[in-house]
Amino acid sequence: MATTPRRLQFGVFFQGVNSGTIWKLPESGSQTDFESFRRLAQTAERGLFAAFFLGEGLRLREHFGRPHELDVAGRPDAQTMLAALAAVTSRIGLVATQNTTYNDPADLAHRLASLDLLSGGRAAWNVVTTDNAWTGENFRRGGYLDHADRYRHAEAFIRTAKEIWDSWHAGADAPAGPVRHEGRHYTVDYRPRLPRSPQHRPVLFQAGDSAEGRDFAARQADVIFSGHPGFDDAVAFRTDITERTLRAGRPADAVRIMPASEFILGATGAEAAEKREWVRSLQIGPQQAIAYLEQFWGRPLDGYDPDGPLPEIGPAVEQTSETRGSGFHGAKAAELTSQWRREAADKGLSILQFVRAKAGRPDGSFVGSYSEVADLLAKYAHAGAVDGFNISPWLIPTGLDDIVNHLVPELQERGIYPTEYRGSTLRENLGLDVPGSSEPYDSALTQPAPAKTESAHP
Ligand SMILES: Cc1cc2nc3c(=O)[nH]c(=O)nc-3n(C[C@H](O)[C@H](O)[C@H](O)COP(=O)(O)O)c2cc1C
Incomplete structure (x- = not known):
């Protein structure tokens, strides 16, 4: 080095x-x-x-x-x-x-x-x-x-x-x-x-x-x-x-x-942390939070409340979406979504809060x-x-x-x-x-x- x-x-x-x-x-x-x-x-x-x-x-x-x-x-x-x-x-x-x-x-x-x-x-x-x-x-x-x-x-x-x-x-x-x-x-x-x-x-x-x-x-x-x-x-x-x-x-x-x-x-540091919350709220609104999760669940989730917990339902993605351009491999979907569900529940985060924490x-x-x-x-x-x-x-x-x-x-x-x-x-x-x-x-x-x-x- x-x-x-x-x-x-x-x-x-x-x-x-x-x-x-x-x-x-x-x-x-x-x-x-x-x-x-x-x-x-x-x-x-x-x-x-x-x-x-x-x-x-x-x-x-x-x-x-x-x-x-x-x-x-x-x-x-x-x-x-x-x-x-x-x-x-x-x-x-x-x-x-x-x-x-x-x-x-x-x-x-x-x-x-x-x-x-x-x-x-x-x-x-x-x-x-x-x-x-x-x-x-x-x-x-x-x-x-x-x-x-x-x-x-x-x-x-x-x-x-x-x-x-x-x-x-x-x-x-x-x-x-x-x-x-x-x-x-x-x-x-x-x-x-x-x-x-x-x-x-x-x-x-x-x-x-x-x-x-x-x-x-x-x-x-x-x-x-x-x-x-x-x-x-x-x-x-x-x-x-x-x-x-x-x-x-x-x-x-x-x-x-x-x-x-x-x-x-x-x-x-406190001012920056406050600004981060403001930035995240502008970057990710309720609709974007749902759309973000839909990428990984591979199914419409618009019936879910952005202020509620992560969907209990499993992902529909078996394979893709490399061909769709996101680079996310569907085989990992089940593992990832259940890990996220656990993480959000442990931290008491809603869909919106969870996605904002993951975003950026x-x-x-x-x-x-x-x-x-x-x-x-x-x-x-x-x-x-x-x-x-x-x-x-x-x-x-x-x-x-x-x-x-x-x-x-x-x-x-x-x-x-x-x-x-x-x-x-x-x-x-x-x-x-x-x-x-x-x-x-x-x-x-x-x-x-x-x-x-x-x-x-x-
Ligand atoms: C930091 C980063 C930025 C990228 N930006 C673009 C981009 O602007 N447009 C694009 O078509 N692909 C972009 N790619 C994707 C690459 O074109 C490539 O398709 C993808 O990374 C798969 O190749 P890999 O397996 O070698 O990573 C980017 C990849 C990385 C890692």
């Missing part, structure tokens, strides 16, 4: 579909309101965040034939949103989650290279493979790939994309190439249409937690977006990824790790006073457990204000958070090497980022 603390980086993260982010206040705007995103992105940049990060949901989840109570409808395409945000920010990285299962490599490589070039070297791609049949129903290929095949396909996809980006040599005024790939699912015969960006090519994030997913990240990714924010879990995950990265022939520290998280802060990210909810949370994050930094956190803002458009105004200065005082952006590209700000070189990236060697107007900055 590290002897000098790691400098932590923050990203702001929006899930593809969720009820964890609250859009309910009059000033929240909506998911289709650019102003709400502009304000958050500029706040994050004022707080020296490394990344503005969008998840991808290719389809609204459905639940007994209607849109899922836990999802929020109305989400613009990630690359379009990030391109718009590029115009009103100048340093923050722009991370688009895009799947390798339903895209084509030459096309996606070009779109991401476009964002990278136009943003002055700030683009990143969060590579996901995406759960299968549920989203596949809207694609020509359908739900055609099983888990192992998805990762084999992803590997070929990434190699092809990297080859495309790398084949326009530094300083050249015309592409080399062509890049050719003849595979099971696509063919490529392509000359890149864009020169390198100031950071050479988009930074690669990866999200997918199986052994195959972790090995894939160890071979290909710059950063892992992990689901392991709890301290012990984060330390174990780091050890595992370091071993895999070394086995993949890369330096131990080649892959940065940023787990999903949520921060609920106050001047005192139990492991990755950092709740406390600014200094308590800063001390806890210092523990992560000193142990080298993570390189930062991807933070889901719970309130729009002010969900980062507390973090930027109060937590960031506490972290800076502890020497574990940047006091300025290192450079203009995401690669620089994350301290990543330039691809194909062992030297950390130096922007002075390449073209500067495009000038931005004063009014664009917070």
Whole structure:
């Protein structure tokens, strides 16, 4: 483990579909309101965040034939949103989650290279493979790939994309190439249409937690977006990824790790705890509590009182819902639901109270006073457990204000958070090497980022 603390980086993260982010206040705007995103992105940049990060949901989840109570409808395409945000920010990285299962490599490589070039070297791609049949129903290929095949396909996809980006040599005024790939699912015969960006090519994030997913990240990714924010879990995950990265022939520290998280802060611990109750009440209302349980029970539960005990009835799910996209395996339903029933009864919790306690990210909810949370994050930094956190803002458009105004200065005082952006590209700000070189990236060697107007900055 590290002897000098790691400098932590923050990203702001929006899930593809969720009820964890609250859009309910009059000033929240909506998911289709650019102003709400502009304000958050500029706040994050004022707080020296490394990344503005969008998840991808290719389809609204459905639940007994209607849109899922836990999802929020109305989400613009990630690359379009990030391109718009590029115009009103100048340093923050722009991370688009895009799947390798339903895209084509030459096309996606070009779109991401476009964002990278136009943003002055700030683009990143969060590579996901995406759960299968549920989203596949809207694609020509359908739900055609099983888990192992998805990762084999992803590997070929990434190699092809990297080859495309790398084949326009530094300083050249015309592409080399062509890049050719003849595979099971696509063919490529392509000359890149864009020169390198100031950071050479988009930074690669990866999200997918199986052994195959972790090995894939160890071979290909710059950063892992992990689901392991709890301290012990984060330390174990780091050890595992370091071993895999070394086995993949890369330096131990080649892959940065940023787990999903949520921060609920106050001047005192008591104030933060009170705020958590308020946040949870906005995130999970009676209808959402029932819908949450229905996911695991696999049957309508709308006849149950949200203020009453958990349903005595057993779950109807025998298998699924991996194909439905939730990642929950039905075989575990009976075990899980009876465990929850016991837990709620022991603690005397109603359905609503129980779901609110489970909601959010139990492991990755950092709740406390600014200094308590800063001390806890210092523990992560000193142990080298993570390189930062991807933070889901719970309130729009002010969900980062507390973090930027109060937590960031506490972290800076502890020497574990940047006091300025290192450079203009995401690669620089994350301290990543330039691809194909062992030297950390130096922007002075390449073209500067495009000038931005004063009014664009917070
Ligand atoms: C932290 C995290 C974030 C993810 N975000 C997305 C996403 O935004 N869109 C998506 O389609 N899949 C997302 N995935 C799911 C992956 O695409 C993948 O389908 C899933 O994790 C199954 O692969 P695995 O068994 O390797 O985990 C995410 C997975 C993780 C762990």
